[in-house]
Amino acid sequence: MVERRKPIKVNEAITKVMEFAKPGNCYQVPIEDSYGHFLSEDLIADHHVPPFDRSPYDGFAIRSEDTITASSSNPIRFEVVGEIGAGSVFEGIVNHMQAVRIMTGAQVPKDCDAVVMFEVVQEESMEGKSYIQLKRKVHKGDNISFTGEDTEKGTPLVPKGTYINPGVVALLATFGYKYVPVSIKPKVGIIATGSELLGLDEPMQPGKIRNSNAYMIHSQIKRAGGEPIYFGQFSDELETCYNQVNDALEKVDILITTGGVSVGDYDYLPAIYEKLGANVLFNKIGMRPGSVTTVAELDGKLLFGLSGNPSACYVGFELFTRPVIRTYLHANNPFSKKETAILGSDFPKPNPFDRFVRGHLSFHDGQLIATPVGLDKSNVVSSLAGANVLIVLPGGTRGYKEGMEVSVILLEDQEGTTMEKFMTTDVNSRRSRRKHG
Amino acid sequence: MVERRKPIKVNEAITKVMEFAKPGNCYQVPIEDSYGHFLSEDLIADHHVPPFDRSPYDGFAIRSEDTITASSSNPIRFEVVGEIGAGSVFEGIVNHMQAVRIMTGAQVPKDCDAVVMFEVVQEESMEGKSYIQLKRKVHKGDNISFTGEDTEKGTPLVPKGTYINPGVVALLATFGYKYVPVSIKPKVGIIATGSELLGLDEPMQPGKIRNSNAYMIHSQIKRAGGEPIYFGQFSDELETCYNQVNDALEKVDILITTGGVSVGDYDYLPAIYEKLGANVLFNKIGMRPGSVTTVAELDGKLLFGLSGNPSACYVGFELFTRPVIRTYLHANNPFSKKETAILGSDFPKPNPFDRFVRGHLSFHDGQLIATPVGLDKSNVVSSLAGANVLIVLPGGTRGYKEGMEVSVILLEDQEGTTMEKFMTTDVNSRRSRRKHG
Numbered sequence: 001m002v003e004r005r006k007p008i009k010v011n012e013a014i015t016k017v018m019e020f021a022k023p024g025n026c027y028q029v030p031i032e033d034s035y036g037h038f039l040s041e042d043l044i045a046d047h048h049v050p051p052f053d054r055s056p057y058d059g060f061a062i063r064s065e066d067t068i069t070a071s072s073s074n075p076i077r078f079e080v081v082g083e084i085g086a087g088s089v090f091e092g093i094v095n096h097m098q099a100v101r102i103m104t105g106a107q108v109p110k111d112c113d114a115v116v117m118f119e120v121v122q123e124e125s126m127e128g129k130s131y132i133q134l135k136r137k138v139h140k141g142d143n144i145s146f147t148g149e150d151t152e153k154g155t156p157l158v159p160k161g162t163y164i165n166p167g168v169v170a171l172l173a174t175f176g177y178k179y180v181p182v183s184i185k186p187k188v189g190i191i192a193t194g195s196e197l198l199g200l201d202e203p204m205q206p207g208k209i210r211n212s213n214a215y216m217i218h219s220q221i222k223r224a225g226g227e228p229i230y231f232g233q234f235s236d237e238l239e240t241c242y243n244q245v246n247d248a249l250e251k252v253d254i255l256i257t258t259g260g261v262s263v264g265d266y267d268y269l270p271a272i273y274e275k276l277g278a279n280v281l282f283n284k285i286g287m288r289p290g291s292v293t294t295v296a297e298l299d300g301k302l303l304f305g306l307s308g309n310p311s312a313c314y315v316g317f318e319l320f321t322r323p324v325i326r327t328y329l330h331a332n333n334p335f336s337k338k339e340t341a342i343l344g345s346d347f348p349k350p351n352p353f354d355r356f357v358r359g360h361l362s363f364h365d366g367q368l369i370a371t372p373v374g375l376d377k378s379n380v381v382s383s384l385a386g387a388n389v390l391i392v393l394p395g396g397t398r399g400y401k402e403g404m405e406v407s408v409i410l411l412e413d414q415e416g417t418t419m420e421k422f423m424t425t426d427v428n429s430r431r432s433r434r435k436h437g
Numbered sequence: 438m439v440e441r442r443k444p445i446k447v448n449e450a451i452t453k454v455m456e457f458a459k460p461g462n463c464y465q466v467p468i469e470d471s472y473g474h475f476l477s478e479d480l481i482a483d484h485h486v487p488p489f490d491r492s493p494y495d496g497f498a499i500r501s502e503d504t505i506t507a508s509s510s511n512p513i514r515f516e517v518v519g520e521i522g523a524g525s526v527f528e529g530i531v532n533h534m535q536a537v538r539i540m541t542g543a544q545v546p547k548d549c550d551a552v553v554m555f556e557v558v559q560e561e562s563m564e565g566k567s568y569i570q571l572k573r574k575v576h577k578g579d580n581i582s583f584t585g586e587d588t589e590k591g592t593p594l595v596p597k598g599t600y601i602n603p604g605v606v607a608l609l610a611t612f613g614y615k616y617v618p619v620s621i622k623p624k625v626g627i628i629a630t631g632s633e634l635l636g637l638d639e640p641m642q643p644g645k646i647r648n649s650n651a652y653m654i655h656s657q658i659k660r661a662g663g664e665p666i667y668f669g670q671f672s673d674e675l676e677t678c679y680n681q682v683n684d685a686l687e688k689v690d691i692l693i694t695t696g697g698v699s700v701g702d703y704d705y706l707p708a709i710y711e712k713l714g715a716n717v718l719f720n721k722i723g724m725r726p727g728s729v730t731t732v733a734e735l736d737g738k739l740l741f742g743l744s745g746n747p748s749a750c751y752v753g754f755e756l757f758t759r760p761v762i763r764t765y766l767h768a769n770n771p772f773s774k775k776e777t778a779i780l781g782s783d784f785p786k787p788n789p790f791d792r793f794v795r796g797h798l799s800f801h802d803g804q805l806i807a808t809p810v811g812l813d814k815s816n817v818v819s820s821l822a823g824a825n826v827l828i829v830l831p832g833g834t835r836g837y838k839e840g841m842e843v844s845v846i847l848l849e850d851q852e853g854t855t856m857e858k859f860m861t862t863d864v865n866s867r868r869s870r871r872k873h874g
Contacts, residue, residue, distance in 0.1 A: 052644060089644040170821050171821070173651070196522075222473075
C-alpha cells in the first residue's frame with residue numbers, strides 16, 4: 001500500500017527547518033578576497049573621516065576675514081607663502097593677506113579657514129614672489145571638508161552579517177582592515193539519486209535523462225553563499241546508498257539529496273532517514289512544485305531531500321535551504337527579499353495549493369511587473385534560465401489575472417529579509433490594478 | 438597658469454569610450470565553475486526535452502480507451518503486467534485491460550497513452566497476479582509529459598553573452614555541457630596615485646588618509662566580471678610613474694589609475710599620457726562627482742584615469758569602465774540597467790551639471806523608490822556601503838523634490854541594458870507623483 005502523507009503549510013515547514021539553522025564560525029580573509037563574503041563583526045570607524053580639515057579641491061587656503069572687502073571692482077591680493085601637496089602638512093604660519101597653495105586632499109593650514117579654487121583666482125608673479133588676486137568675498141568654511149564631517153570616530157558603519165559589496169570594501173580599507181573578519185562558508189553536500197540519470201558526457205539513452213539537478217543546485221549553493229561539494233550519484237542499492245549518505249554527512253554542514261523522496265518503489269530516502277535515526281521534520285508540503293520536499297535532522301545537521309523534478313528542486317532549495325545557508329553566514333536577513341508586484345499575464349488555472357511560479361521581474365514606469373516565464377510544469381527546465389523571481393500564488397479556487405497584485409521572491413537579491421517578513425505576505429487583498437498604473 | 442579644460446557631456450564621453458570597447462577571447466570551464474561567467478556561444482538544445490514521453494508521477498501506465506466505461510459505480514480492473522523504474526524501458530506489449538507500474542521520470546510504454554497516479558487506484562492481488570481498480574474515466578495524454586513538450590531539439594535556449602545563473606547551469610547540464618564555452622575575464626590593472634595615501638596596515642598620520650580606492654575598485658572590477666590586478670601605489674617621481682604605467686600596460690587589457698588626473702601640481706597622469714603618446718579621449722565631463730574623469734587610449738587599450746575622490750572614483754568606474762568590461766565578456770547588454778523610480782526625499786540644491794547620487798532603491802506597494810544615502814559630497818565614503826543605485830539628476834537650475842520621477846542606474850543588476858537604452862532617459866518629464874501612488 002502507498003503511504004499517505006499529510007501535507008503541512010509552507011510557513012510551518014519554514015519554521016520547522018529554521019529551528020535547526022545556526023550560525024557557523026568565522027575567519028579572516030585578505031581584503032582583496034572579501035567581496036561577496038558576509039561580515040562577521042560590526043565595522044566601527046576607528047578614526048574621524050576626514051581625519052583632518054581637508055581641501056576637497058586644488059586651490060589656495062586663505063583666512064576668510066581677509067576677503068570682506070573683495071569684489072569685482074575691488075580685487076584683493078594675497079601673497080602665496082607656501083604649497084601643500086596631498087599627504088604633506090604646512091608647518092609655517094599664515095598671516096594677514098597670505099595664502100598657501102593647496103592640493104586636493106591636503107590638510108588645511110591651522111591659520112586658514114577657507115579654500116578658494118584655482119579657477120576663481122588670477123595668479124601673478126612679481127619680483128620673485130607669487131601672488132593671487134581674488135574678486136569675491138569668501139565665507140569661513142568655504143571649500144573645506146571638516147574633520148569627522150563624513151564619519152565620526154566610533155560610529156558603527158556596517159553591521160555584522162552584511163553582504164560585502166564594493167562600498168563596504170571601501171569602508172574596510174578606509175578603516176585599515178587589511179584582513180576582514182568574515183563567516184566561513186558552510187560546506188553543502190549534494191547527492192543525486194535516480195537510475196534514470198546520465199552523466200553529462202554520456203550519450204542520450206532511451207528512458208534516461210541527463211543529471212541537471214546536481215549542477216543546478218551546485219550553482220544555487222554558490223549564489224546563496226555556500227561551498228558546494230558534489231558526491232556524485234547514488235547507487236541503485238539501498239545499503240550502498242545508506243553508506244553514501246552516512247559518509248557524506250561526516251564531511252558537510254548541510255546535505256542535499258535530489259530525488260528519491262517520493263513514495264515510489266525506488267525512493268530510498270525515507271528508509272535511509274529511518275536507518276540513520278534522523279528526525280524527519282516533514283515529508284509533504286502543500287505547495288506546487290515541490291510537494292514531496294522532505295527535511296530531516298540528525299545531530300543538528302539538516303538533510304534536505306529535494307524533489308528530483310528540476311523546478312521543484314530549484315524552488316525547494318530557494319525556500320528552505322537558502323535561509324539555512326545565510327543563517328550559517330551570520331546574515332542579518334537570511335531570507336530572500338519578498339516584494340509586491342503586478343502580475344504581468346493571466347494565470348487562469350486555479351490550484352488548491354500555494355504555487356511558486358518562476359517569473360521574470362521587470363520595471364515599467366517605476367512599477368514592478370512579474371511575468372511567468374515558460375510553461376508552468378514542474379519538469380520544465382528552460383523556464384528557469386530567465387527567472388529572477390518566484391511568483392507566489394496562494395492556493396485557492398480562483399485563478400489569477402493580469403494586473404492583480406502578487407508577492408514575488410527576488411532570486412538575485414543580496415539584501416534579504418527576516419523570517420517574519422518573509423512569512424508575511426505583503427499583499428493584503430487581491431485587488432486589481434492597471435498594469436502600468 | 439592653470440589649464441582650462443572643456444567639459445563634455447556624459448553621453449558623449451560614453452560614446453567615445455565605447456568606440457574602443459571590444460570583445461575578448463573565449464575558453465572552456467568545467468560546468469561546476471561556470472556560474473557567474475558569461476556564455477560565449479549560443480546554447481542550443483541538442484535533443485528534445487523530455488527526450489521521450491515520460492511519466493511525471495508514480496503510477497500506472499494504461500490505454501485510455503479501456504477506461505471509457507469506468508465510474509465510481511462501475512470500477513474497472515487492469516492486470517499489472519510489468520514495472521518500469523525511472524531510467525529503464527518496458528520492452529513488452531501492453532494489451533487491452535493491462536497496466537504497467539511506472540515510476541516518476543520513466544518512459545511510458547509505447548502501447549499506453551495515459552498514466553493514473555497511485556493515489557487514485559486500488560491495488561489488489563489475486564492468485565499471484567497484481568491488479569488495479571480504477572473508478573474514473575481517463576483521457577488520452579493524461580499525466581504524460583510528451584517528447585519535446587518542454588523544449589524541441591534545435592531550439593536556441595540561451596543567447597551568447599548571457600550571464601550564467603543557476604537556471605542556465607541547469608540547461609547546460611541538460612544538454613550535456615560538461616565544459617562550458619565562456620568569455621575570458623579581462624585583466625584590469627589598478628594603480629593608486631597620491632602621496633597622501635597610507636597602506637592599510639600603516640598607522641594614521643597627519644595629512645594622510647588610507648588608500649581605500651584601490652580596494653574599492655578591486656571589488657568593483659570583480660562585480661563587473663573582470664580580473665583585478667593591483668600594481669600598488671605610484672611613486673612621487675614622474676619618470677618612475679611613467680615606467681610603472683608602461684610596465685602595467687603590458688600585463689593588462691584595461692588599466693585604471695585612481696587620482697592624479699586633476700590640474701594640481703602633483704597630477705602626473707596628463708604628462709604620462711603625453712609621454713606614452715596616448716590618445717586622450719576627454720579629460721573633463723560635465724558631471725558630479727567625477728568631473729575630472731579622464732580616458733585615454735593607446736594601441737587599442739583603454740586607460741581610465743579615475744578621480745582620487747572615493748565617490749567620484751566609484752561613479753566613474755560604473756559609468757565608463759564597467760560597460761567596457763562587459764563588452765569584453767561578450768555581454769549582450771553591457772550597460773547597467775536604468776529604470777524609472779520615485780525620488781524618496783528632497784534634493785533641493787540645484788546643480789548645472791548632471792549628478793549621479795548614491796542611493797538606495799526599495800520597493801513600496803509595487804513601486805520603485807530611490808532615496809539618496811548619506812551626505813552628497815564626493816568625499817563621503819560611508820554612503821557607498823548602502824548604495825544599490827545611482828540616482829541620475831540631470832543638471833539644471835532647479836532642485837528635485839520627493840515624489841518626482843528620476844532615472845536610477847542599478848548597481849547589482851546582471852541583466853544589463855544596451856548603450857542606446859542606457860543613454861536614453863526613461864523620464865520624459867519631471868512630473869511629480871505621490872510617493873506611494
